[in-house]
Amino acid sequence: MAAVRFVDATRVFRGSWKPAVAGVGLDVRDGELMVLTGPSGSGKTTLLRMLAGLEPLDRGSILIGGQDTAGTAPHRRGVALLAQGFALFPQLTVAENIAFPLSMRRTSARTVAARVDRLARLCGLEQHLAARPESLSAELRQRAIMARAMAARPGVICLDEPMAGAGATATLRDRTPIATLQRVCGTTLLYATCSSTDALAVADRVAVMDRGVVHQVGTPRQVFEEPGSVAVAEFVGSPPMNLVPALVAGDTARVGDLPVPVGPAQRAALTSDRIVVGMRPDDLLIGAADGPGGIRATAVLVRDQGREYLVHARIEVPGGTADLVIRRTSGPVPLLGESFVLGAAVDRVHLFDAATGRRLP
Amino acid sequence: MTRKPAPAARIVGWLSSGILQAVLLLVGVLWLIPTLGLFVSSLRTPVDISDSGWWTVFTHPSQITLSDYINLFHDQGMMQSLVNTVLITVPATLGVVVLASLAAYAFAWIDFPGRDWLFVAVIGLLVVPVQVALIPVAKMYKYTHLFGSITGVVLFHIGFGLPFAIFLLRNFFAGIPRELLEAARMEGGSEWVIFRKVIVPLGMPAIASLTIFQFLWVWNDMLVALVFSDTNTQPLTVELQGQMRQFGSNIDILAPGAFLSLVIPLIVFFSFQRYFVQGLMAGSMKG
Numbered sequence: 001m002a003a004v005r006f007v008d009a010t011r012v013f014r015g016s017w018k019p020a021v022a023g024v025g026l027d028v029r030d031g032e033l034m035v036l037t038g039p040s041g042s043g044k045t046t047l048l049r050m051l052a053g054l055e056p057l058d059r060g061s062i063l064i065g066g067q068d069t070a071g072t073a074p075h076r077r078g079v080a081l082l083a084q085g086f087a088l089f090p091q092l093t094v095a096e097n098i099a100f101p102l103s104m105r106r107t108s109a110r111t112v113a114a115r116v117d118r119l120a121r122l123c124g125l126e127q128h129l130a131a132r133p134e135s136l137s138a139e140l141r142q143r144a145i146m147a148r149a150m151a152a153r154p155g156v157i158c159l160d161e162p163m164a165g166a167g168a169t170a171t172l173r174d175r176t177p178i179a180t181l182q183r184v185c186g187t188t189l190l191y192a193t194c195s196s197t198d199a200l201a202v203a204d205r206v207a208v209m210d211r212g213v214v215h216q217v218g219t220p221r222q223v224f225e226e227p228g229s230v231a232v233a234e235f236v237g238s239p240p241m242n243l244v245p246a247l248v249a250g251d252t253a254r255v256g257d258l259p260v261p262v263g264p265a266q267r268a269a270l271t272s273d274r275i276v277v278g279m280r281p282d283d284l285l286i287g288a289a290d291g292p293g294g295i296r297a298t299a300v301l302v303r304d305q306g307r308e309y310l311v312h313a314r315i316e317v318p319g320g321t322a323d324l325v326i327r328r329t330s331g332p333v334p335l336l337g338e339s340f341v342l343g344a345a346v347d348r349v350h351l352f353d354a355a356t357g358r359r360l361p
Numbered sequence: 362m363t364r365k366p367a368p369a370a371r372i373v374g375w376l377s378s379g380i381l382q383a384v385l386l387l388v389g390v391l392w393l394i395p396t397l398g399l400f401v402s403s404l405r406t407p408v409d410i411s412d413s414g415w416w417t418v419f420t421h422p423s424q425i426t427l428s429d430y431i432n433l434f435h436d437q438g439m440m441q442s443l444v445n446t447v448l449i450t451v452p453a454t455l456g457v458v459v460l461a462s463l464a465a466y467a468f469a470w471i472d473f474p475g476r477d478w479l480f481v482a483v484i485g486l487l488v489v490p491v492q493v494a495l496i497p498v499a500k501m502y503k504y505t506h507l508f509g510s511i512t513g514v515v516l517f518h519i520g521f522g523l524p525f526a527i528f529l530l531r532n533f534f535a536g537i538p539r540e541l542l543e544a545a546r547m548e549g550g551s552e553w554v555i556f557r558k559v560i561v562p563l564g565m566p567a568i569a570s571l572t573i574f575q576f577l578w579v580w581n582d583m584l585v586a587l588v589f590s591d592t593n594t595q596p597l598t599v600e601l602q603g604q605m606r607q608f609g610s611n612i613d614i615l616a617p618g619a620f621l622s623l624v625i626p627l628i629v630f631f632s633f634q635r636y637f638v639q640g641l642m643a644g645s646m647k648g
Contacts, residue, residue, distance in 0.1 A: 054543055074546060074547045075548055075549030076549075079547070081544075081547055082544075083540035083544065085538075085540065086538060086544060089541065089544075091563065100545075100548070101548040102548075103558065104545050104548035104554055104558070105549050152548060
């Protein structure tokens with residue numbers, strides 16, 4: 001068990017002028033399930049590899065349990081890193097997979113067998129020890145991943161995209177055995193995924209990364225309700241937040257004819273008159289009172305999603321058009337090509353500075 | 362739009378059609394006839410062999426006898442040369458496979474200064490023909506008293522087998538996913554443990570095919586043995602050639618001897634082929 005602290009951690013790959021990980025400062029509490037999320041290429045994997053000692057630091061430091069890791073060999077850090085696609089080795093059985101970390105060290109066969117037994121019981125794998133990973137269901141595979149991760153009693157577990165390619169269903173994502181077992185064993189877990197849905201489903205806290213930088217760290221609720229930047233807003237949530245450019249005039253900005261109030265603190269934080277207005281698909285209302293105060297829109301795509309409709313609506317914005325996505329769970333749905341007026345819950349609108357991408361307070 | 366079957370599927374369909382199979386069978390049988398003739402001859406007496414063709418055995422099965430083989434096993438020279446062949450082939454094969462897999466692991470996965478230049482040098486050695494080394498090595502062997510010894514022949518085979526073996530294995534080992542090796546290193550696996558528990562099991566297809574190649578080359582080699590062995594250490598190939606020259610008609614030794622020298626590599630091939638196929642199956646490393 002150990003807390004992890006990244007201080008200004010930076011990694012620049014040879015032959016690249018742009019750092020893969022740029023000055024990351026991140027505190028992971030002891031026993032926490034921290035999800036690193038962000039689009040692919042955002043530096044999640046590199047950050048995990050730096051923690052494991054497989055990638056050197058060009059600047060900054062990483063502390064595990066308060067100890068600086070500089071100069072510590074990978075196998076002395078107490079970190080278990082399960083790489084993407086290789087969390088379980090396909091050529092080994094489940095038992096051999098769990099035993100793998102132990103078999104690399106000088107461990108007696110009896111100790112290994114006992115440890116494999118205990119982990120199998122803890123993770124509910126007793127019946128599947130002789131099976132190969134590809135014959136397991138997605139749920140059992142995740143149990144096996146956790147058993148293998150815990151085998152050498154690491155202080156920190158790093159999982160890189162453990163659900164990738166496993167054919168995990170939506171229900172499994174909601175109650176993933178990885179999160180459940182992590183809470184049982186209490187080991188600090190860093191979990192990298194490029195699916196924001198998965199991130200919100202399993203995390204104690206989420207760190208949203210983009211282009212090597214951590215944009216926001218917070219509970220799933222914080223990240224979802226108060227995205228700290230445009231990058232976070234457009235990444236977290238499915239379908240993602242609608243982001244529309246607008247100009248501030250006085251104490252309001254206008255999206256179509258919809259006035260969006262901009263408070264004094266927000267105006268003070270602005271670097272120019274250009275802002276980005278963010279509206280969640282759930283917060284847009286079709287068929288608000290006609291006339292001024294709404295956004296004139298035309299339906300360009302209507303998707304029947306089963307329990308809901310997603311309406312793509314084209315609107316006018318300064319310098320062109322933009323498409324908004326509206327989630328409609330009840331009531332009539334516009335037809336393709338139909339024009340209508342959109343209303344929005346202005347108290348639930350998010351404002352960002354267009355130049356810096358930062359959230360306005 | 363109708364979907365065309367994939368080219369591979371079409372080839373498979375074509376192969377399983379009866380006509381093609383019949384043609385392949387015919388080619389196979391034709392190709393086997395000389396071997397069969399050799400085998401049948403080895404079961405007939407020299408008198409029968411000089412009197413009539415080997416195919417007459419099908420109408421006169423009484424010709425079949427094991428006397429040639431009994432003679433062969435009582436022939437000191439032949440037996441000694443068979444032992445020599447084994448004494449040359451087994452160490453030459455094992456030596457190349459062991460040394461090359463260790464070297465290939467280092468070339469593929471261990472960083473050391475000058476690694477790439479050294480590997481380029483190994484590649485360069487691939488194109489050195491055996492013939493240019495015969496005289497220098499013969500001179501060297503004379504001074505080191507290895508001339509005419511089995512050790513000398515084995516060392517020569519190892520030396521000339523290594524470049525290709527290293528090249529083959531390095532390229533295969535380099536294709537093993539980095540994640541697997543890193544996982545092993547992260548858990549504190551030493552290079553030796555990684556080699557034994559990750560590289561060798563996953564590299565088995567390449568190691569098995571290298572073993573087959575090397576075994577066949579050394580087993581069938583005549584040039585090197587002709588130059589470096591003497592009458593006491595010469596292998597089966599040289600002995601058979603000698604038998605042919607001496608009398609011309611001692612077919613009763615030649616036929617069973619040749620058949621024996623042909624059957625043992627086949628046994629080796631088929632016993633390793635199993636690993637070969639198994640390795641290909643188990644080695645699929647998709648996550």
